[in-house]
Amino acid sequence: xxxxxxxxxxxxxxxxxxxxxxxxxxxxxxxxxxxxxxxxxxxxxxxxxxxxxxxxxxxxxxxxxxxxxxxxxxxxxxxxxxxxxxxxxxxxxxxxxxxxxxxxxxxxxxxxxxxxxxxxxxxxxxxxxxxxxxxxxxxxxxxxxxxxxxxxxxxxxxxxxxxxxxxxxxxxxxxxxxxxxxxxxxxxxxxxxxxxxxxxxxxxxxxxxxxxxxxxxxxxxxxxxxxxxxxxxxxxxxxxxxxxxxxxxxxxxxxxxxxxxxxxxxxxxxxxxxxxxxxxxxxxxxxxxxxxxxxxxxxxxxxxxxxxxxxxxxxxxxxxxxxxxxxxxxxxxxxxxxxxxxxxxxxxxxxxxxxxxxxxxxxxxxxxxxxxxxxxxxxxxxxxxxxxxxxxxxxxxxxxxxxxxxxxxxxxxxxxxxxxxxxxxxxxxxxxxxxxxxxxxxxxxxxxxxxxxxxxxxxxxxxxxxxxxxxxxxxxxxxxxxxxxxxxxxxxxxxxxxxxxxxxxxxxxx
Numbered sequence: 001x002x003x004x005x006x007x008x009x010x011x012x013x014x015x016x017x018x019x020x021x022x023x024x025x026x027x028x029x030x031x032x033x034x035x036x037x038x039x040x041x042x043x044x045x046x047x048x049x050x051x052x053x054x055x056x057x058x059x060x061x062x063x064x065x066x067x068x069x070x071x072x073x074x075x076x077x078x079x080x081x082x083x084x085x086x087x088x089x090x091x092x093x094x095x096x097x098x099x100x101x102x103x104x105x106x107x108x109x110x111x112x113x114x115x116x117x118x119x120x121x122x123x124x125x126x127x128x129x130x131x132x133x134x135x136x137x138x139x140x141x142x143x144x145x146x147x148x149x150x151x152x153x154x155x156x157x158x159x160x161x162x163x164x165x166x167x168x169x170x171x172x173x174x175x176x177x178x179x180x181x182x183x184x185x186x187x188x189x190x191x192x193x194x195x196x197x198x199x200x201x202x203x204x205x206x207x208x209x210x211x212x213x214x215x216x217x218x219x220x221x222x223x224x225x226x227x228x229x230x231x232x233x234x235x236x237x238x239x240x241x242x243x244x245x246x247x248x249x250x251x252x253x254x255x256x257x258x259x260x261x262x263x264x265x266x267x268x269x270x271x272x273x274x275x276x277x278x279x280x281x282x283x284x285x286x287x288x289x290x291x292x293x294x295x296x297x298x299x300x301x302x303x304x305x306x307x308x309x310x311x312x313x314x315x316x317x318x319x320x321x322x323x324x325x326x327x328x329x330x331x332x333x334x335x336x337x338x339x340x341x342x343x344x345x346x347x348x349x350x351x352x353x354x355x356x357x358x359x360x361x362x363x364x365x366x367x368x369x370x371x372x373x374x375x376x377x378x379x380x381x382x383x384x385x386x387x388x389x390x391x392x393x394x395x396x397x398x399x400x401x402x403x404x405x406x407x408x409x410x411x412x413x414x415x416x417x418x419x420x421x422x423x424x425x426x427x428x429x430x431x432x433x434x435x436x437x438x439x440x441x442x443x444x445x446x447x448x449x450x451x452x453x454x455x456x457x458x459x460x461x462x463x464x465x466x467x468x469x470x471x472x473x474x475x476x477x478x479x480x481x482x483x484x485x486x487x488x489x490x491x492x493x494x495x496x497x498x499x500x501x502x503x504x505x506x507x508x509x510x
Contacts, residue, residue, distance in 0.1 A: 009231040013224055020220040024213055031209045039168075042198040043177050047166055049115045050179040052108045053192035057119070060104060061185045098128050105130030115196045118143055120155040120180070122189030147176070147195065154180045155191040174199055237264055241271075312348060319344045364405035364485050366508070371399055371434045374406060378413045379432060382421060390426040393417075397434035402441040403508055404486055409443070412482040415475030416445040416501050423449030423499065440488060440506040448498035461490055479503065 101119050109115050109132050116131035126148075131140045143151060150169065158165040158180035169176040175198050183190040237259040244254050255275065256268045319341045326337035375395045386393050413432070420430045424447040431446045452460055459465045461480040476490070483490040483503040493500045 009227055009234075013227045013231075016223055016227070017220060020216055024216060027209060027212060027216075039175055039177075039198050042196060043166060043168065043179075045112065046115060046177045046194050046196045047164060047179045049109055049112045049117060049196075050164060050181045050192050050194040052112075053105060053117055053119075053194065054181045054183055056104050056108045057101075057183045057185065057190075057192060060100070061183075061187070101128035102130055104128075106132045109133070109194070115194055116140070116143075117192065117194035118151075119183065120151065120191045120193055121187075122156065122159055122191070125152070127190070144195075150176070150178060151180075151193055151195070154178045155193055158182055158191045158193075159189060233261065234264065237261060241268065245271075316344075364408055364482075366403045366405055366486075368401055368403050369406050369409075370401050371397070374410075375413075375432050375434060378410055378417060381414070382417050385418070385421050386430070389421060389424070391421055391424045392429040393432065394429060395432050395434075399434040399436045399441055402434070402505060404441075404505055405482075408482045408485065409503075412479045412503060413443065413445070415478055419475055419501070420445050420447040420449070420499075423447050423451070425449060437504075440504050442502055442504050444500055444502040446498055446500045451494040451499040452492075457492075460492055476501075 105117055105119065105128055109117055109130055113133045115133070116129070118129035119127045121127050126143055129141060129143050134140050150167065154165060154167050159182060162182055164179065164181040166177070166179040168178075177196050177198060178193065179195075180191050180193040183192050240259075241256055244256055247254070255272055258265050259268060322337040322340045326334045372395070379393045379395065382393070417430070417432065424430055428448045431444075433442075433444045433446065435442045435444065456465050461476045463474055463477040465476070479501070480490040483505070486505050488503060488505045491502050491504065493502070
């Protein structure tokens, strides 16, 4: 997958989305940590405000402060407590006490924005309340009625535990922070309480977070859309180029249209230029091929003409010589001369027949042929020539019959057997074999002679190529023509065991 451009673009898209998700999760996590830290700071500030109220109360209403000083008669402790309760619950001094507590609260909370607080009595409830940093048009003088149950419960918990107690109530957008601490002094069951609000999602920071996440989302979506478009576009262009190339032969590349993709168009331009150069090279190659074919035909015609002229010149020269000798010698020499002339005419007739065998290309008339009698008949024609050279001829092989044109095949085997008789040393043996092989029927002629000269091996089956001074060079070309006419081939092998010429005839399909 990573070896293709599409796979790499898809991987890049996945990595981009993964990085965006990780960044978003990290931003949300950091925001929540920041919001929690801000809430903790606000809660600590609210608790410190309560402690400040308690410290101011101790300074103004401590046991030795003289606020409710004892009489000169030093009354008892029970009498002093009853008097204090009367002052708080009723009497002209109650209003003065409330006013002093309000001033104390205002001084303690004036430097703490957003913090409101009061003094709470376990017996009578709220004794004093202050919210000096309130920004409304009308100054608030009473605790929030909706929060009184929570304030009462918080102060009761502080009195019960005799220590500072705080509570937190989280809403959807805001969090309520409450703190209460006992107030030791001449008035029993008093606590100071403070209250403040903080945004659950840190207000402006929350909006900044949402804005950042929105920008990140838009960026990721835009990048994803761009990568998707790029992947689809490149895949479509590559498919079009591939289809266009597959629709034409490799030797005729089409002119590819531009894709409007700069990098891809460079490849398209290079392919079009290569196609143009290939077409020009093909034209030059066709011209050279025609010229070479013409030259080869002319050379072949020259070789054929030279060979025919050579083969005809010798018999004509011999006939002319005999005719001149017979004319000069008189009638008694003429019969002998005529006999020689007839022999040369027969030689010329055989040459013409061989030439016709090469040029006519008659379609083989295939028929089922029993190979044992056929090969025996071919060998029987040359028994005298083989005996004259003291050469033995044998037939071998496991193939019983095959389908071919017996006349053409006999003409081909005649040439191979004659060549073997000329090449075989005296006292040796020639083997004519018919074998059954997967590629077809194989007819082979083997002798233990030295084989053709190495100089003519590459052109061994061409016309007028021979290694014998008295040869015409047409026999092996006839062998090749007959084998190819049957859909097969002629081949030659030479080893230490001797020389073998074979004709391979493929098995017929029907």
